[in-house]
Amino acid sequence: xxxxxxxxxxxxxxxxxxxxxxxxxxxxxxxxxxxxxxxxxxxxxxxxxxxxxxxxxxxxxxxxxxxxxxxxxxxxxxxxxxxxxxxxxxxxxxxxxxxxxxxxxxxxxxxxxxxxxxxxxxxxxxxxxxxxxxxxxxxxxxxxxxxxxxxxxxxxxxxxxxxxxxxxxxxxxxxxx
Numbered sequence: 001x002x003x004x005x006x007x008x009x010x011x012x013x014x015x016x017x018x019x020x021x022x023x024x025x026x027x028x029x030x031x032x033x034x035x036x037x038x039x040x041x042x043x044x045x046x047x048x049x050x051x052x053x054x055x056x057x058x059x060x061x062x063x064x065x066x067x068x069x070x071x072x073x074x075x076x077x078x079x080x081x082x083x084x085x086x087x088x089x090x091x092x093x094x095x096x097x098x099x100x101x102x103x104x105x106x107x108x109x110x111x112x113x114x115x116x117x118x119x120x121x122x123x124x125x126x127x128x129x130x131x132x133x134x135x136x137x138x139x140x141x142x143x144x145x146x147x148x149x150x151x152x153x154x155x156x157x158x159x160x161x162x163x164x165x166x167x168x169x170x171x172x173x174x175x176x177x
Contacts, residue, residue, distance in 0.1 A: 022073035027066075035065040038149050040174025046086045048093070049165040056088035060095075062172055067100065075104040078112065080140075084168065093164055094121045099155070101140055112140040118157065120164050132160045142172075149174040 027033045040062045047055035060083050067077035082097040099116030118134040138155030151172040158165050 024071040026069060027071045028068035033066070033068070035068070037177040038062075038064045038144075038174055039177070040064075040149055040151070040172040042082070042084070042170045042172045044168060044170030046084070046093075046166050046168045048086070048088070048091060049162070050091065053089045053091045056086065058084045058086040058093075058168055058170065060084035060170070062174070072102060075102055076110070077102050077114075080116075082118075084170075086166075091164075092123050092125065093166070095119070095134070095157070097134070097136065097157075099136065099138055101138070103140075103142070108143055108145050110142050110144075112142065114138065116155065120157075120159055122164050130163065132163060134159045134164075144176055147176050149176050 042060040042062050043057060045055050046058035062080055062082045064078050064080040067079050070077055078101050080097075080099040080101060082095070082099060084093070084095045084097075086093040086095075095118050097116050097118035099114060101112035101114040103110040103112040105111050114137075116136040116138060118136060120132050120134050122130040122132070134157050136155045136157040138153055140151055140153040142149070142151035149172070152170065153172065154167070154169045156165075156167050
């Protein structure tokens with residue numbers, strides 16, 4: 001409850017600041033706004049901070065779209081929803097992440113950076129599975145040409161309690177709609 005209240009106050013503060021600094025609110029209400037959906041398969045090494053686990057390949061998927069809530073004065077914000085699966089040395093992780101990224105660049109090649117939050121399930125098939133909230137910081141590079149989408153990203157994830165902190169690098173290949 002305390003976290004929800006803090007987030008509400010933060011969002012209200014951001015709305016006031018956003019309007020004052022050239023940001024626009026609710027671009028989704030503009031008839032010319034387009035979500036520009038992208039769906040991609042992802043794969044890359046995940047290094048879990050638990051010493052006996054180490055690193056292995058994480059596989060996943062990403063759905064992204066232009067932010068329907070905010071438009072910055074420069075660049076673009078894209079909302080990225082990621083799902084990843086990792087399995088190594090007896091540890092299985094499933095992560096669901098929301099990673100808004102601010103992108104800049106010219107033409108078809110853009111560079112992004114931003115925070116994120118997520119939910120992590122450790123050993124989901126086990127009756128004693130452990131679930132935890134997570135926060136992450138990441139950066140991306142993406143290329144779009146017509147329907148073709150390709151990219152790469154790196155993000156550090158911090159889990160509540162630090163039980164499954166991890167670093168993930170991944171390549172992304174998919175389709176722009």
